[in-house]
């Protein structure tokens with residue numbers, strides 16, 4: 001069983017495909033969360049559905065009742081977020097009120113895009129084509145606290161992939177500082193090639209696991 005598609009269409013149109021908690025625009029990266037968990041008898045009635053972005057969905061589903069820290073999202077609170085947001089959106093243009101829309105895809109998706117970019121840098125590596133990998137979205141995922149919601153193996157592989165990307169950047173700097181010369185015809189190219197090959201495998205693995213995490217829609 002799942003939510004009725006016609007009612008889902010209406011709900012997604014009504015919320016403008018924005019997350020009901022943080023209000024960012026999600027496009028296809030939106031998920032329907034069961035306010036009352038399905039595993040605890042929550043229904044597939046559309047009243048029980050709340051549209052959420054990946055980050056908020058991970059956050060809502062993460063609370064550990066056996067080791068309580070912070071405050072849990074209750075079903076009642078989630079329904080209030082939904083109600084408030086739908087009211088806010090429907091009042092646009094009424095009484096001159098406005099709603100801010102953000103096109104931010106969120107920290108988890110941004111990190112996946114960044115890893116893809118880093119992989120592109122590595123696989124196009126060659127003398128004269130040396131680029132640098134980035135980790136601003138990795139830092140953002142840490143800062144925003146969403147990295148801890150990834151399954152242990154995925155988080156470990158993502159961290160290893162970023163560590164390798166940094167190592168690659170340092171190797172590029174070394175290669176540029178020690179270019180091939182008459183006494184050292186390859187410069188540090190051999191070292192760089194090894195680092196690229198290891199980092200490529202690690203980035204591919206991290207991306208694979210992150211994609212699995214993003215694509216699986218948890219039934220919670």
Ligand SMILES: [Zn+2]
Pocket residue numbers: 019020021022023024052053054055056057
């Ligand atoms: Zn959100």
